[in-house]
Amino acid sequence: MDIINGLSGGFAYLLSQPQALLLIVFGVIVGFTFGATPGLTATMGVALFIPLTFPLPGDVAISMMIGLYVGSMSGGSIPAILLNIPGTPSAIITSLDGHPMANKGQAVRAYGWALLSSVTGALIAWMSLITIAPPLANLALKLGAAEYAAVALLGLVIIASVIPGTAIKGLVSVIIGVGLSVVGLDQITGEARWTFGTMELMRGINIMPALIGLLVIPELMNSLFQEDTHTRAPKSLAGMLPSFAEWCTQAVNTIRSGFIGVALGIMPALGGSVGSLIAYDQAKRFDRDRQNYGKGAPGGVVASEAANNGVTGGALIPLLTLGIPGDTVTAMLLGGLTIHGMQPGPRLFETSGDLVWNILASMLIATIAILIVGMTCFRFFVRVLDVPRHLLTPALFILAVVGTYALGNQWFDVVVMLGLGVFGFLATLARLSVYPMVIGVILGPLLETEARRALVSSGGDWTTFITRPVSGLILAITLIALFLPSAIAMWKKRKAAPDSSL
Amino acid sequence: MSTLKTLGIAVASASLLTAMAPLAVAQSDYPDKDIRWVIPWNAGGSNDIMARKLQPILEEEGFSTVIENVPGGTGAVGMGQVASANPDGYTIGNGTSSTLAIMAQGKVPLENDQFTHIIRLSVDPLLLVVPGTSEYDDLDSFIGYMEDNPGEVRIGTPGTNNLNHIFAAMTARSADTEYRHVPQSGGSQVIKDLLGEHIEAGVLKPSETMEQIEAGDLVPLGVFADERIDALPDVPTFEDEGYDVFPYGPVVQMGYIEAPADLDPEVRDKLTTAFESALTSEEFQTFAAENGFEVSPISGEELEQEVADVAQAIEEVSDKVFDD
Numbered sequence: 168m169d170i171i172n173g174l175s176g177g178f179a180y181l182l183s184q185p186q187a188l189l190l191i192v193f194g195v196i197v198g199f200t201f202g203a204t205p206g207l208t209a210t211m212g213v214a215l216f217i218p219l220t221f222p223l224p225g226d227v228a229i230s231m232m233i234g235l236y237v238g239s240m241s242g243g244s245i246p247a248i249l250l251n252i253p254g255t256p257s258a259i260i261t262s263l264d265g266h267p268m269a270n271k272g273q274a275v276r277a278y279g280w281a282l283l284s285s286v287t288g289a290l291i292a293w294m295s296l297i298t299i300a301p302p303l304a305n306l307a308l309k310l311g312a313a314e315y316a317a318v319a320l321l322g323l324v325i326i327a328s329v330i331p332g333t334a335i336k337g338l339v340s341v342i343i344g345v346g347l348s349v350v351g352l353d354q355i356t357g358e359a360r361w362t363f364g365t366m367e368l369m370r371g372i373n374i375m376p377a378l379i380g381l382l383v384i385p386e387l388m389n390s391l392f393q394e395d396t397h398t399r400a401p402k403s404l405a406g407m408l409p410s411f412a413e414w415c416t417q418a419v420n421t422i423r424s425g426f427i428g429v430a431l432g433i434m435p436a437l438g439g440s441v442g443s444l445i446a447y448d449q450a451k452r453f454d455r456d457r458q459n460y461g462k463g464a465p466g467g468v469v470a471s472e473a474a475n476n477g478v479t480g481g482a483l484i485p486l487l488t489l490g491i492p493g494d495t496v497t498a499m500l501l502g503g504l505t506i507h508g509m510q511p512g513p514r515l516f517e518t519s520g521d522l523v524w525n526i527l528a529s530m531l532i533a534t535i536a537i538l539i540v541g542m543t544c545f546r547f548f549v550r551v552l553d554v555p556r557h558l559l560t561p562a563l564f565i566l567a568v569v570g571t572y573a574l575g576n577q578w579f580d581v582v583v584m585l586g587l588g589v590f591g592f593l594a595t596l597a598r599l600s601v602y603p604m605v606i607g608v609i610l611g612p613l614l615e616t617e618a619r620r621a622l623v624s625s626g627g628d629w630t631t632f633i634t635r636p637v638s639g640l641i642l643a644i645t646l647i648a649l650f651l652p653s654a655i656a657m658w659k660k661r662k663a664a665p666d667s668s669l
Numbered sequence: 670m671s672t673l674k675t676l677g678i679a680v681a682s683a684s685l686l687t688a689m690a691p692l693a694v695a696q697s698d699y700p701d702k703d704i705r706w707v708i709p710w711n712a713g714g715s716n717d718i719m720a721r722k723l724q725p726i727l728e729e730e731g732f733s734t735v736i737e738n739v740p741g742g743t744g745a746v747g748m749g750q751v752a753s754a755n756p757d758g759y760t761i762g763n764g765t766s767s768t769l770a771i772m773a774q775g776k777v778p779l780e781n782d783q784f785t786h787i788i789r790l791s792v793d794p795l796l797l798v799v800p801g802t803s804e805y806d807d808l809d810s811f812i813g814y815m816e817d818n819p820g821e822v823r824i825g826t827p828g829t830n831n832l833n834h835i836f837a838a839m840t841a842r843s844a845d846t847e848y849r850h851v852p853q854s855g856g857s858q859v860i861k862d863l864l865g866e867h868i869e870a871g872v873l874k875p876s877e878t879m880e881q882i883e884a885g886d887l888v889p890l891g892v893f894a895d896e897r898i899d900a901l902p903d904v905p906t907f908e909d910e911g912y913d914v915f916p917y918g919p920v921v922q923m924g925y926i927e928a929p930a931d932l933d934p935e936v937r938d939k940l941t942t943a944f945e946s947a948l949t950s951e952e953f954q955t956f957a958a959e960n961g962f963e964v965s966p967i968s969g970e971e972l973e974q975e976v977a978d979v980a981q982a983i984e985e986v987s988d989k990v991f992d993d
């Protein structure tokens with residue numbers, strides 16, 4: 168009953184404040200544009216615009232920040248689908264099927280699925296937030312370093328196996344990515360590794376320069392060597408959103424992926440990409456269409472987008488109920504809320520109850536706004552396909568350089584980005600996929616530091632990874648994900664062999 | 670490459686409106702343009718929030734600043750940019766004890782004499798905290814617990830080889846025993862470990878734990894300082910309970926404004942005055958009280974001496990503490 172009272176209070180307030188509603192939509196549009204423009208990042212959008220809310224009255228400012236946050240997490244699928252350039256790390260998995268769909272002339276359909284799944288994923292997260300946030304957050308706290316390490320390992324194994332090509336090549340790419348992540352200060356002992364005495368390398372290979380370098384640059388270089396045969400922008404956007412009957416075929420996938428996203432979102436610092444990966448892997452396992460995954464299956468787009476929006480919403484659970492941010496974007500959101508006199512944490516409902524309902528109501532409105540903004544903005548973004556390659560490629564290149572520089576105001580990031588770009592291009596020539604490298608850079612540090620932290624905690628006892636039930640379970644799933652496909656293949660071969668001898 | 674670089678610079682500065690400091694400076698007019706304020710930590714962190722709180726107050730005094738977050742290397746990357754900037758007063762940055770600590774240990778190619786120290790922003794006395802569910806709710810019983818379980822008790826800190834780490838080691842020294850050091854990537858992650866009971870205690874700032882302390886989810890056992898904290902008057906210092914955590918001289922967690930070395934004295938005075946009145950403004954004092962840190966704006970010779978003392982103490986402690 169409290170929920171309904173609180174929420175209706177929140178909505179009543181927002182509806183009486185047209186200014187707040189407008190600012191939510193403004194925030195969504197700004198965040199969305201940053202997420203959707205290759206090279207510009209969600210982090211940057213939030214960092215630039217949160218300070219703009221400081222002079223506003225607290226309640227209105229908070230609504231706008233929520234709009235920014237929700238919007239910035241939703242635009243990434245557009246460049247992933249249209250250009251094979253994920254706008255955010257969590258859209259990497261979306262491009263696996265989204266871009267092949269676009270190549271088949273189904274860009275509008277692919278985005279329709281992505282948009283609808285994003286919104287559904289966000290709604291699932293929102294409902295989890297208003298109903299079971301505190302118990303969920305307390306459950307998440309029980310997960311320790313061993314569990315985080317196990318999830319990171321699972322993510323790495325999945326990316327090696329889901330990308331097209333042999334699993335061995337996938338594993339090689341993963342190992343390259345994890346290797347890159349070792350550069351920088353050792354988080355446990357503070358020692359500098361592979362820095363060659365330079366201060367710049369102490370920061371390590373950061374996720375965004377690696378993502379832009381490894382994913383964007385090879386894509387642009389490849390386009391230089393290809394004839395300009397890319398698909399033109401479709402004339403009409405009709406049939407963008409799937410019909411209800413079509414949606415029903417993906418309903419289970421959407422809901423499962425949304426919940427996987429929420430479950431991983433409540434583990435602070437894990438990030439959206441693992442959620443997408445696990446949901447994608449599950450979707451592929453259960454979908455009858457599984458042989459088309461990686462070649463343009465809608466189910467792949469659905470799983471990835473529903474899950475990464477589940478993560479985004481899920482990440483607000485530890486943020487609001489415990490005051491623990493999971494990544495830079497949520498950390499900035501926390502900073503912004505603090506500036507406006509809110510103290511996210513266990514006493515949030517006591518100290519700023521009205522504002523909380525305001526946040527929750529704003530979130531729902533922002534989620535609905537995504538649907539409208541997404542459908543409207545896609546109209547403009549899709550035109551990028553009509554831009555001739557000789558103009559588009561240099562423009563994207565400039566965006567990549569400027570965006571990378573703006574991440575930390577450091578030219579060295581640009582050098583790292585370009586260096587990895589050339590390396591990534593050479594790797595694609597050798598038919599090594601660059602996706603597992605990026606995932607390796609993202610999950611490598613988690614795997615390493617969490618595993619070492621688990622070992623420090625257990626006093627050096629390796630059995631901690633197996634004896635802790637959740638960690639043991641995740642490791643068992645990892646082993647299955649690694650060996651089951653080849654075991655099934657062998658079994659089928661054996662079964663087929665006697666038949667052929669008959 | 671060089672044309673690319675030029676093009677990139679042009680686009681970057683145009684599109685982001687970044688105020689880069691040109692060369693010519695007329696000191697008497699200082700400041701006649703935006704000051705680049707480097708925060709060598711992530712946006713949203715305590716240094717960043719403090720700077721963004723000070724920014725509008727400084728603006729009113731005619732000091733317009735542009736905050737740039739240049740994170741990495743425990744603050745060394747951003748402060749490296751400050752050290753190598755023109756000493757014209759148009760580039761300043763936030764120094765902290767954490768950056769001082771890795772400098773003192775020779776882990777980064779930066780020296781204290783590459784900076785002019787302007788004014789101290791804050792002093793954050795560190796706390797030893799345990800989960801609210803812990804059965805050890807005072808310092809003596811916790812130290813006793815450590816004595817009874819040598820090498821078993823886990824203490825978490827944000828980062829490693831810094832003041833938090835030193836005080837974790839000093840806690841174990843008080844119990845005259847070994848402990849397990851669990852470094853995390855940030856304060857909020859240590860809090861997560863404490864609430865989930867993955868560690869037995871943590872060394873954290875009051876500003877990052879106040880919410881949990883007031884809710885009873887975390888219990889502060891002792892303050893690593895000479896005096897109690899105004900916001901937590903019931904929490905004893907280690908000294909109150911008879912434990913010496915400063916056997917090698919005073920070390921304190923602080924933040925201060927730095928400029929490149931050889932700053933013009935006139936510019937230095939203007940910066941000091943502007944920051945001093947911003948720090949002592951009622952608005953900022955309230956903010957400090959709410960967030961549990963102390964404003965202690967020492968400057969000039971006094972600050973130079975304080976920074977040198979802290980650096981030397983850290984160097985000495987770290988020699989004895991971290992070589993295991």
